[in-house]
Amino acid sequence: MKVKEVKLVTHHVFFILLADAVRTQVNPEMCRYPLGMTGGQIQDEDISASSQWSESTAARFGRLDFDNGDGDGAWCPGITSETDGLKEYLQVDLRSLHFITLVGTQGRHADGMGNEFAQRYRINYSRDGSNWAGWHDRKGRQVIEGNRNAYDVVLKDLEPPIIARFVRFLPVTDHSMIVCMRVELYGCEWLDGLMSYSIPDGHQMIFRGLDVYFNDSVYDGATAERLTRGLGQLTDGTWGLDDFLHSHIYSMWPGYDYVGWNNKSFPKGYVEMIFEFDHVRNFTSMKVHCNNMYSRGVRMFRQATCYFRSGPDWEADPVTFRPTADRVSQIARFVTVPLGDRTASSIKCRFHFSDLWMLFSEVAFQSGSAVYNTSRKKGQPTNLLPGDDPTHKVDDSNTRILIGCLVAIIAILLTIIVIILWRQVWQKMLEKASRRMLDDELTARLAVQTQAFSSHHSSSSSDGDSTSNSTYERIFPLCADYQEPSRLIRKLPEFAQSTEHLEKTDKALANGGLEGAPHYAEADIISLQESSDSSTYSITAVNINLFAGTDSSMKEFPRHKLTFKEKLGEGQFGEVHLCEAEGMLDFLDEDLSIEGNNESPLLVAVKTLREDANKNARNDFLKEIRIMSRLRDPNIVRLLAVCVDTDPLCMITEYMENGDLNQFLCNLRLMEAAAEDRTEPEEKEEKSMVCSRKLIRMAAQIASGMKYLSSLNFVHRDLATRNCLVGKNYTIKIADFGMSRNLYRGDYYRIQGRAVLPIRWMSWESILLGKFTMASDVWAFGVTLWEILTLCEEQPYSQLSDEQVIENTGEFFRDQGKQVYLPKPACCPDKVYNDLMLSCWRRNAKQRPSFQEIHTQLMESLA
Template sequence: SSLTGQINQSILACVCRSPLGMSRGQILDEDISASSQWSDSTAAKYGRLDCEEGDGAWCPEIAGEPENMNEFLQIDLRSLHFITLVGTQGRHAGGIGNEFAQTYKIKYSRDGSRWISWRNRQGKEVIEANRNAYDIVLKDLEPPIIARFIRFMPVIDHSMNVCMRVELYGCEWLDGLVSYNSPVGQQMTLNGQYIYLNDSVYDGAMSNSMTEGLGQLTDGMCGLDDFTHSHVYNVWPGYDYVGWTNESFPNGYVEIMFEFDRTRNFTTMKVHCNNMFSRRVKTFQKVVCYFRSESDWEATPISFSPVMDDVNPSARFVTVSLYNHMASAIKCQYYFSDIWMMFSEITFQSDTAMYNTTLSPPKTGPPIRDDPTHKVDDSNTRILIGCLVAIIFILVAIIVIILWRQVWQKMLEKVSRRMLDDELTASLSIQSETFTYNNNSPSSVPSEQETSSTYERIFPLGPDYQEPSRLVRKLPEFSQTSEDTGELQIVQEGVPHYAEADIVNLQGVTGGNTYAVPALTMDLLSGKDVAVEEFPRKLLTFKEKLGEGQFGEVHLCEAEGIQDFMDEDFSFDVIENQTVLVAVKMLRTDANKNARNDFLKEIKIMSRLKDPNIIRLLAVCMSSDPLCMITEYMENGDLNQFLSRHEPEGMIALLSNAPTVSYSNLHHMATQIASGMKYLSSLNFVHRDLATRNCLVGKNFTIKIADFGMSRNLYSGDYYRIQGRAVLPIRWMSWESILLGKFTTSSDVWAFGVTLWEMLTFCKEQPYSQLSDEQVIENTGEFFRDQRRQIYLPQPPMCPDPVYKLMLSCWHRNTKERPSFQEIHHTLLDCKP
């Protein structure tokens, strides 16, 4: 359970990367201010990423001093936020402007009065920014910022004019913690080596103690089992932990006080502790916590003693129940159980107080020992019971109202969906075929607050869904982790960090996986447009809906005469004048500007993908709304459904008279998938959701790789929802994709191994079907630990040993040891049956 907690914490840190509203307008104009401006048309409110209003950006009125650091663009987020990423862009104003900031600094504040300069984990303040006025540069904030106010401060050297557009990425800081005060971390000597257990990113005052700040205990990064190693590259031993020795504390405990933004109702506290007892480090023996509601501390604390573990040296979260105490501050005394005690993360679960805090609610915790008996005021008890009964009645009434509204809303959605279908019928001039829709497809009614940023959020099946590639984890294919020793070293010396590479991330019409395009292939978007023929809508006949998302839908259609609109290098194997089955991606007419731009970019990219095993873009309908792109569709549907309807050749198939697929045919299809992925990897494209559901089957077992399987309700069970925020295909994902949010060609290779396993089991079950989603995630932690406790998918009955050996090579812990798609394709050709 401790491992699962660590992994979920790591995933949450990755997921907490949503745009906070500069681009989408959720941050209001009055919350954006600046030190100065060129003119009214370059005011602070125009400093929104990827927007072209006004003169195209915020531009400060630069003073005369060199390296002036007094200019700033300030954003008020109205509440505390956990900020993990920032994006910047210059001013091009449709080709008129060429102003941008090459470097900048960030200051932040939680209260608007005390401003703190952000520094990275190596102590550097200056952030490298833009090299031209067009590109968006995303930078990870390591450590992340917890603040309400943010200032972007361009470093101005007067060699050029400066303008900026910015975006912040993160999520609301639900802990409500504004500072913690504790003793300064200490230094350990271990085998002649110094282990520095100080809080190196603490942003408050530091002398003999740390006061009025936040630091490593709230940065979202949990320490490793071995405290001498770190997640972070190029730092000192002990970096992840804050630690103390009992020799410095005669009372036997370390006291830490936590201050919160308001009075809250606290349920639990989670403390991530090291337990490397061979080094005389253990979790705390006991914790005693005091609570302050207003100005006075409560006389009676709560006490908790965890079970000591002298067997498992793994670091773990210790959960302490706080029994719904109301407080604006908590003071906890952590008692030593050995010489050293080390913490890497402390989090609180609480709700904001909803009633007058002068009323002390009854404690629900265990009885305090030696507490003298006292009389209970019966009148107060009766009043309290009456209030509780009234509250229960009110809650029941609210629940009834909510349920009634949901039923009414579903009725309205059905009506609106029927109206939409009628509009589609009319606009596409369907003459001979009545629309048929899949009633299992979920309705998706977009709202203003759900509109997606170009660079991150998409909604395949509803507003809570998020595709992993939009987590702004834009790692180029050649960036690797150093994994030989089991340490997570995310960025190597000399290897570009992912924020330094431009990647075009398209949100997709339906939330389907569109490919990641690294800087190596940006010429695909900068070159001359590839001509794509306009196809007459009246020649499309709709058959059924394949999937939908917030901004569009995918329909299965028949196209009449589309052969006449194709390139010379592409031909259909169909009889002349015969209709062709196609997939039509349709953008909704009410889609926002970003979705529309993404649609056009997707067309541009798809028009350049030309491989026999990749779905081709055939034509478009752009003359009027709704915009449509027409792609190939294979008559036998997706590979998952195709194989699940068949059986392997053998006695069972003969007795059941079921349709069969031979091993030779399976091998042929797997080789085609490898060939298509070899083509994508040669362009440095990363698919990120390779699975049988995203492969289409044609005549003679022809395979073409597609990308809209995720939008289908049929496969919603293949995607794991993380705390209501993201959806990840975890059973196909590599360990580094789940734990680090890193998607590369090597992670596609891992997914290919799982896809091959699916095929050889005829898609009769999910990968790791015997494991729950949480156990699958925990298993990825075992891959990271590399202690030979990880679970691999078993060898299918009809899988030859060389092919299973190939699967296992795809699942190597070290990405460098996994084969390339070129090697996989060559291996499959060599072991052809």
């Protein structure tokens, strides 16, 4: 039985690794690197424009966060764009095909003297410089909402992403306005080299009275009866679910993720596709993602026959492949078609039906550049393989890479099998172990946890730099008696209590009966404990009987009155949207004090649960609604209404007009810097004092909200300026949207396979022991206070890498005077820093102040 388990796990791991190998070809979630407008990798000669306002606002100055020294630092067209004309553009040549997933724009402020920006714009793109296409989202909208001021950088996800070499930004605005733009493109190189594919247009299925459309709705070429000279859903980096009626994309029609055809429309029994590439390549394989829901008449293809062309004619000898038929599993999967290292610039493949329907959602090619002599000697046979033809010079580097990958996969699988077998033996030993053995087990667990921290660098940093070092210099020279923090933890005075608690936790987890501490807004997007079977991050249980009983009656808000504005973020089971709610103020109870007026829609945050979410996710979502409906505090974001009558489930919360506190303080810093040169020295000192009082008043509001949460035994676990919203008159309310926003990806450290953690805000015991308590929230408040008083000028511990931040927690643990504290902000009073901020970072959690004490101290400092 155990051997069968091992084989089953091995197969699962193999398919996961195979899927990862395919996804590394193009992964929209990871393919988000700046392409060089800001960093200078894109040269000035590759940036052009239709016109320019002046020499100082030429195209070469249209780089994000760039200043040319004259205070301009932006591209401004000579003639203002008109809504219908769209004649003015800024063009970027990337020199090669790139997969572009994100764009950023900024206006021109000229050190406070300018105020020109593009409120809206469009994007045109081309792969060859002659055929141009206009980007539109998955619902057909072409205009992108741009900047609201001249300072802020606005990032917009391109859904769907585009594959292009040339990209044009076309500002769309009122003809009376002057517009200026600074831009950046984010993505990665398009390794496929695929320029276009030609396929028959998809068909429509009628399934139990439901219309299911399998057309390629984002295709950017000619869309006649046959799609030609373009790319679309087969190259967008995402693939369909097992059930083709559901989609990865919210609110799209059934069948959206797939392009599919009915066998009855093809008398020859196959669908023919033609793929055109940028140059002659040496093709190793083709990976096709197929649906296999045979219970509904859908199966993966029976046979693929591929022809190759490097010149004017197709070669006579094709490659034929028959995949193994699967009549057991209805899971959609990638089918790898080996192409035998054939050399070509075009490939024509015929996919034969094995049932009534055939559905594809993604096609990817593995290839390398090849030097190919297109001339063929007279009388030379045309059916030679590339290896037999002396005019073919094939680069076999891809074969070597493939062999290396296979060897690595086999090694990983063997390691996993050894670990599984060792774990089974280990579990048997635990059943008979004494208290000493339990102690050793905890030590081993913490050692593994520390090793995971030290070996996995964050996948992205705040400046978008994707590089990481496998080794790094430690903060301090190591003493001769140095030991890893995990080996020292069990010597702490409180370790005996921790051991007893963890022993109970493990037993409870084994029985499936432990319920973690309630956490404010405990959504799947924000949750730090992603699986119930992981005890690495066990949280001290607190009393949650406060919320037992019947759910509070939240009103059902009409869905049609919600207008989508922007996607703030997404997680494994849902998304967060910024929406306008029409008539919300009339809908609410009289006891709800919400900023806004009845004349305009109210800005709200709408958190949705995916329709295909499992039962546990739905229960967690409803539990969060129950918990949030009972929160009543002026400094806590309120749950306003719900939409739970039909899927997708939605909860509607406040979202103040001034956005999150982090961006608000950044804008405040920029405005003060612009006005600093015009202020007398005496006025500067007085203004600094006023600024300090305003900032401390903001912090006092956060402390007040946390005092309320702590009175209910709530643990926030992610307190930071990014999770605080700003309203009118500097009103601050605590929320938890930060983790779901792409803007703050660099604030989180990813542990592969587990969670993302805001380590720069976390206490040492949260990082090393996985303990999240009110005292760890106090630590995070100290970091948040530091953010506020520095106007969010830089990230906490910005001079340290993520690994060094984790190692610094080891210094807090050892408490030998080597730990690094955040420095005193320039405008922070000594008493606030010494008596309050530093007390939040005391090693002993019991010696840290409560939020009641913090709030009192802050109010006294304002007296």
